[in-house]
Amino acid sequence: MVAPADLSAASQAANGPGLPVAVDAMGGDHAPAVVVEGARMAWERFGVPVLLVGRPEEIGDVGGIEVLSASEVIAMGAEPASSVRTLKDSSIVRGAEAVRDGRAKALLGAGNTGAAMAASLLRMGRIKGVARPAIAVPFPTFGSTPTTLLDCGANAQCQPEWLVQFAQLGSVYNRVRYGVQRPRVGVLSIGEEAGKGNDLIKEVCRLMESDSDWAHRCGAEFVGNVEGGDLMMGVADVIVCDGFTGNVVLKSIEGAMAVAQRQLRSALTSTAGSRVASEAIDPLVTPVFDTLDASKTGAAALLGTRGVCMIAHGSSSAETIANAIRTASEMADEGVVAQMRASFEASP
């Protein structure tokens, strides 16, 4: 456990291994039932304690799981910033406060993504030196550790300097999470040659090449432009892009995979002969798609706030919620926030 001297007492407490993960019980397509079930699985399977935040009467009987009462809920479609300001007793806001106050070591939300970001940003605060937090999603690759894509949607419109910071945040994350000692950082573009891209990306590449301070601060290596097709090929450990592009890419791949899986199932059950074979095959096919689904293997992490915040898909199953809780717990135990603070706050 890393606990640099400059961390406040509250932050240190927030990183304590014995603390629970605060989980917004009211967020998600099938909340609170699926979230409660996921919390139970996290405790039973992984031994991670959970603090469920929400309306006790809706959460119901949860056995030994601790509940933090919050009377309001920020709906899926609600405007994030104003909702966080006005709904002060909402489950996601109370959850973020629990992390801030050292009552939980991390936050997980499966509801309104913007509200989870806003609550974390406003209640936990930003790491000093970070202009904007970003959403990081680990994409599975084969034969190597995941490739972290960020920003996957926190900032629809980006300044070039922010992407350089995303590279720094992503590199620390990748080293702490996956043990990559010298993360290779690529910039998502439309050709591998330098000079390819839109105005934003050209400027990002210029900044990243002209001043390597960011790379020194996080021990990264800049590998230049990468393309959409490289995302799952393991050619870079961290890939940066603006939040618009990242979100569109993430959802496009999810959608295409869902179509592929559906069509495969349909093809495999199209004839009597293939139906028989497909019974043998299905247990092999499903895990492949599950492994390829970034939303199932690891929830998205909001990087740049002074506390761990994870964001799960609204449609997450109890199992996915349980995995995300475990990941959030690990991130807190590994001291990822402290390492990011050290990277940004150290003298150049």
Place this chain on the structure above:
Amino acid sequence: MVAPADLSAASQAANGPGLPVAVDAMGGDHAPAVVVEGARMAWERFGVPVLLVGRPEEIGDVGGIEVLSASEVIAMGAEPASSVRTLKDSSIVRGAEAVRDGRAKALLGAGNTGAAMAASLLRMGRIKGVARPAIAVPFPTFGSTPTTLLDCGANAQCQPEWLVQFAQLGSVYNRVRYGVQRPRVGVLSIGEEAGKGNDLIKEVCRLMESDSDWAHRCGAEFVGNVEGGDLMMGVADVIVCDGFTGNVVLKSIEGAMAVAQRQLRSALTSTAGSRVASEAIDPLVTPVFDTLDASKTGAAALLGTRGVCMIAHGSSSAETIANAIRTASEMADEGVVAQMRASFEASP
């Protein structure tokens, strides 16, 4: 065949059903052999005559296929615009000239995409009123006609007005190609609610909603924002985006599908039992991925030039080349360029 009175004699001739499709024999990862084989297949299977353009000594014996000699080749990595200007006797430039001069009805290139665009733009010219041509890619959907995504890479940096024109070009294309009488046009964004997106997309939505002249000109219906996950779900017939986003999305999906197919094959051959089953399954699985691969089902079309230009993947097989030649021929026969001209050049 539509042939409005305002078409020049050359353009009318260029749309002639009896004319060949000019094919850059020198472009592609395995050129000229695979391209020549694809040309032969196009003739034998579909009865589409081809004009192979390139170095006769490298093209070799092609039986009855017509060859147009061109001594130069624009390499895959070469800078497009300057190459087209200096390599006047290159295969892609001579191919574009063959369309301009009424010697061929369409052009197909599988080499340097930028060079194919530049050659078409400079030799065939732009449709009057079109600011920038765009690359359109039909994505397969299930239960409905393909969804055309554009721009997939012609313009890395876009003005909002251009995306409105892409909507118009894509709608005409979709009606002519797939018979969709009232194409539903969506704007690719990061949320379905109006007001979601980056600065470009917000302005595009504002333009498309505030003045419906573009929609009248192409008989389209604006359906607002769509997300990445909607691309293959059939929720819109035409989806517009800037060329940076479109190219990243296209390549991301291609890459993810390739990984999925590889992992599935590996899973299906992992045990003796599954190996047996996989022999029965493989003939069912491969067509699913082939159908889902936009680059196999239909080559990309450059829309906005005064002649049909199709662009195939550099790694295209002979079969893919043959399919692209057939598509190029059909597009010319269907008079897609004339219809686009009518849409843009008609009085408001």
